[in-house]
Amino acid sequence: MLNAYRSRLLTSTLLVGTALFAQPAFAQVSDPATTPGATTQEATATDATPADIVVTGTLISNPNLTTSSPVTVIGSNEIQLRQSNTAEQLLRDTPGVAANVGSSTNNGNGGASFVDLRGLGTNRNIVLLDGARIVPANLNGAVDLNNIPLALVERVDVLTGGASTTYGADAVSGVVNFVTKRDFAGVDLNVSEQITDRGDGNIFRADLTVGANFDDGRGNAVLALGYQQADPVFFANSRPRSDLTIDSFDGSGSGASQTAVPARFSVSGVGNRNIDPATGALVPVYALFNFNPYNIFQTPFERFNLFSSARYEVSDHVEVYSQGLFSQNTVSTIIAPSGTFSSPMFLPLNNPFLPASARSTFCARNDSNPNLAGIQTLTAAECAAAATATSPNDPNYREVSTNISRRLVEAGGRISDYRTQIFNFKAGVRGDLTDSIRYDVYGAYGRSDNTQTIRNYVYTDRFQQALRATSTTACVDPSNGCVPINVFGGAGTISPEAVNFLLVPATSGQRASLGQVHGVLTTDLFRVGDNEPVSVAVGSEYRKYTAETYADILAQNPGALGGAGGATVPVTGGYSVVEGFAEAIAPVLSDVSFFKALTLEAGVRYSSYKVDAPGNPKFDAWTYKGGVTWEVVDSFKLRGNYQRAVRAPTIGELFTSNSVGLVNLRNDPCQNGGNAIAATSVLGQVCAAQGAPVAAGFITPIDPPSAGQINGSFSYSTNNRPETADTYTVGAVITPTVLSGFTMSVDYYNIKVRNALTTPAVGDVIAACFANLTAASATSAACTSIRRDPATGGLDGDPSTTAGVPQPLTNSGRLMTDGIDLVANFRTSITDDVKLALSFNGNYVFNSKFQASAGGLNRECTGYYSINCSYSGSILPQFTFNQRTTVSVGGADLSLLWRHISSNRQEPFDADASNFGSNGPAFAAFRKIPAYNYFDLSARFQVTDHFQLTVTGINIFDVQPPTVGSNIGSTTFNSGNTYPQTYDAIGRRFAVTGRVTF
Known part of the structure; x- marks a missing residue:
């Protein structure tokens, strides 16, 4: 297998090189020169004409003005060196960006990848393509980064801090703007292959871009086509740290799931019992299931994408343009x-x-007649007679009620295929009305359709049907080809025929659309002295969002498919917004003492929302900003910016129906450490009031939550309202004349979000009930709102019978973060042929606080991990940086990228065993993760004028991920005993790209 992959890797590259020599040379536009590995915090522009310059963070496109908002730029040169295959992978390693759902997310991946700026959530930033919104992927308004055409991206601008004034709601933590190449002419063919040194995880990618200028440069058209295919990387494939499910709190490696083989049964009055296949006896639980070997660190991925753009100057004052994106x-x-x-x-x-x-x-302990109350027992004679009953019509026929937990290992792993089709089309007209008045009007429409098909899931109704068997070959109800099942033995006792009968696929999905019309006028007004003129932009925008969730009957039925979580409830909703906005940039001083330049800027936006719901709820929001840029001397600039930002509720936050899903908890207070709980005690009364069964004066023994997961009862409301946020940035830009080629920027940011739309942290819900128990607790809403499985008393269980902990979404949360961004670049020539480039991009977080609900704990989440921290669910390290060193000799570059992640540790509140809602200290080795350093080495060769070869070793020292166990964080991000979106869990890998240009 390994040799086959390597052969494929080399063959693809050689084919590209061979193609070079068979083609004639044509004129092309050269790739804009950028410092190797360059990142900067100056808002930069492309080499386009002034009217077309894209400056992220402002609507005013004057190339002679800079704004007060710091923007980190990732150039096309850096994209090439990293050999990132998706936009999510590129952004994930950027300091200031918290890892979110992406290619290393398995359980919890809904078929899309997202960006999370500052760890404030994927729904609090905007993703733009050439300064315009594109259709979101789901009901929560986030854009799927899997659809961004990296091959045509000139640069990526990451503006952190509020930008609602410029781009509208959602830009609380900032925007990510993918700026495509303009006026591309020629052909650019890239073919790449990537593989791990263990021989798995192969990724193949090919991109073809064709462009041409026409009519003496008045027009340009570009078409880009791409294909990508990635193979899975399994936990157990030469990665021993993850092949066993390890408990984060006791360090045991016996597995984590109580849904296991042999099967587990609930027995009235005594709790759960395992079947012993050797004796047939129901014995105390001894079998936990190790689910890790089935899971993956890299999700299989296949993509076909198309991107096109065109423009034509109809006259000196009118240019029409269009842009289209399609991806499957x-x-x-x-x-x-x-x-x-x-x-x-x-x-x-x-x-x-x-x-x-x-x-x-079962005869002695379980309910042998479901129509009678209480535990109905049978005598030995009655039990023997029930065993020989020939059919349900036999008067001796009896059934017992029991909760069954049994893995269908005979069927293999559960597979979910998420197929997304997206298109986004934009067309507009722009130009100059006069020498000083410019206009830009466009309309856009996009639609995304994500369909999930799940396979290898047990249909529980058929499981029940197969339990009612008259013999080992016949069912009482023979419909659908029923085959009896044997759930009382070990792995393999369920026959292939029975497996085929039990498995039924199901389909669900989400659709979203965005229609928008945008118009803006920009003009230069008066001058203050000899300064640049005051520039103003005014405009209006209309956006219409719709989204829906659809599902077949099986997906809508809670508990119908074993292990599918809660029901997928159909949802349909939408809202529209009409906005008016204005911005101004005013240079007020220049070339006077201590004021090389002084520029002020301001902006305001009014937004009026109308929700498509009964009564047509309406709300409005004002956002505004003010900023100053003070260039003291040529080499030293100060800047500051304040913005009031808002975030309107998404369709999901407004319209989603109440449903039961999964959340995380390791310790349930009603387990009581395995000790018996008297039903008359305060704790016993509370547990019973929540639905735990009682037998012989004691709470029936309750097992720990299976796999660290419990049920949560989620609820939403069309009465949810916008969040508000205040953001500040203050910084400096230094370009010393005494050190030619050196630039540095340092910026402090502070973001506070009030009335944030959040659900309560699970730890807060547990603490609200159990932290201060009194005689009245058994009737308090804080306790009775928690609902347990009526058979087992656990908070996990069938979603049709177990609501778990309440998870209402309300405007009662608060978020806050502040820190410093530091960017430095240096470029110099050592000799005429040897050049050196150094770049540094770092982020230091002072605070990242999260209060999930009113009265909940105001958690500090910087550098901590737990089920409650942080809001995004992933880790937000205190200090991260990327440092790149590139040496260029003639047509060759050798570049080393150093990625640093500071140490992290278990959240102190979670580690404090004296607090209810906490898990207590983790296993000693899992309480802290040391600082991590990764090194990527790239070599790029300009083999001929038209052929370039890039070879990259990623994680060249094969640094292994930290081990923290499987249940110390959320299931989405704490996987394989580590955090694979934050740390490299795949190991050393190699990538090679051949590029032909002409």
């Missing part, structure tokens, strides 16, 4: 086998596979 991609996730996850079932006592010992226990 499939992301697959693979997780451990399905089964019955504490699913309530009726077990006939005449089941032909039921061992006599287990039957005796």
Whole structure:
């Protein structure tokens, strides 16, 4: 396998090189020169004409003006050196960006990848393409980065801090603007291959860009086509740190899921019991399931994408332009086998596979007549008669109620295929009305359709049907080709025929659309002295959002498919917004003492929202900004910016129906450390009031949450209102004349979000009930709102019977973060042929606070990990930086990228065992993650005028990820005993790209 992959890798590159020599040379526009690895915090412009300059953070396109907003720029040169295959991978390693759902997210990946600026959530930043919004991927308004055409991207601008005045709501933590190449002419063909040194995780990518100028340069058209395919990387494939599920709090490696093989059954009055296949007895739980080997660190991915743009100058005052994006991609996730996850079932006592010992226990302890209240027991004679009953019509026929937890390992892992089709089209007209008045008007429409098809999931109704068997080959109800199942043995006792009967695929999905019309006038007004003129932009925008969730009958039925989580509830919603805005940039001083230049800027935007709901709820919002740039001397500039930002509720936050899903918890207070809980004690009364069963004066023993997951009851409302935020940035730009080629910027940022739309942290919900128990607690809403499985007493279980902890979405949250960004670049010539380039981009976080709900703990989440910290669910390290060193000799570059992540540790509140809602200290080795350093080495060769070869070693020292166990954080981000979106869990890999240009 390894040799085959390497052969494919080399063959692809050689084919590209061979193609070079078979083609004639044509004129082309050269790639704009950028410092190797350059990142900067100066808002930069392309080499386009002044009217077309894209300056992220302002609507005013004057190339002679700079704004007060710091912008980090990732140039096309850096993109080439990193050999990133998706935009999410590129942004994930950028300091100031918190890792979110992406290619290393498996359980919790919905088929899309997102960016999370400052760790404030994917729904608090905007993704733009050439300064314009594109259609979101889902009901929550986030854009899927898998669809961005990296091959045509000239640069990526990352503006952190509020930008609602310029771009509208959602830009609380900033914007990411992908700026494409303008006036591209020629052909650019890239073919790349990537593989790990373990021989897996192969990624193939090919991109072809063709462009031409026409009519003496008055017009230009570009077409880009791309294909990408990535293979999975399994936990267990030469990665021993992740092949066993490890408990984060006791360090045991016996697995984490109580849905296992052999099966687990609930028994009235005594709790859960495992079946012992050797004796047929129901014994205390001893089998935990190791789900890790089935899971993956890299999701399979296939993408076809198309991007086109065109422009034509109809006259000196009118230019028409258009842009189209189409992408079809499939992301697959693979997780451990399905089964019955504490699913309530009726077990006939005449089941032909039921061992006599287990039957005796059920007869004595379980409800043998579901129509009668309480535990109905059978005598030995009645039990024996029930065992020989021939059919449900037999008067001796009896069934017992039990919750069954059994993995269907015979079927293999659960697979979810997410297929996304997206198109986004924009057309507009722009030009000069006069020498000083410019206009730009465009309309755009986009639609995204994400369809999920799940396979290898057990249909629990058929499981119940197969339990009611009259023999080992026949079911009471033979419909659908029913095959009896044996759930009382070990792996392999369920026949292939029974597996085929139990598995039924299901389909669900999400559609979203965005229609928009945008118009802006910019003009230069008067001058203050000899300064540049005061520039003003005014305009209006209309946007219409619609979105829906759809599902087949199976996906809509909670608990119908084992291990599918809660039901997918159909949702349809939308809203529209009409906005008016204005911005001004005013140079007020220049070339006077201590004022080489002084520029002021201001902006305001009014937004009026109308929700497509009964009564047509409406709300409005004002955003505004003010900034100053003070260039003291040529080499020293100060800048500051204040913005009032807003974020309107998304369609998901307004319209989603109440449903049960999964959240994380490791310790349930009603477990009581395994000690018996008297039903008359305060704790016992509370547990019973929440639905825990009682037997013989004690709470039935409750097992820990399976795999660290419990149920959460989510609720939403069309009464949710916009969030408000205040953002500040203050910084300096230094370009010393005594050190030619050196630039540095340092900026302090502060972002506070009030009335944030959040759900309560699970730890807060638990603490609100159990932290201060009194006699009244059993009737308090804080306690009775928590609902347990009526058979097992656990907070995990079938979503149709177990609501778990309440998770209402309300405007009661608060978020705050502040820190410093530092960017430095230096470029010099050592000799005429040897050049040196150094770049540094770092982010230091002082605070990242998260208060999930009123009265909840105001958590400090900087550098901490737990199920409650942080808002995004991933880790936000205190200090991260990227440092690149590039030596260029003639047509060759050798470049080393150093990526640093500071140390992180368990959240102190979570580690404090004296607090309810905490898990207590983790296993000693898992309480802290040391600082991590990764090194990537790239070599780029300009082999001929038309052929370039780039070879990159990623994580060249094969640094292994930290081990923290499987249940110290959220399931989405704490996977494979580590955090694979934050740390490199795949290991050393190699990438090679051949590029032909003509």
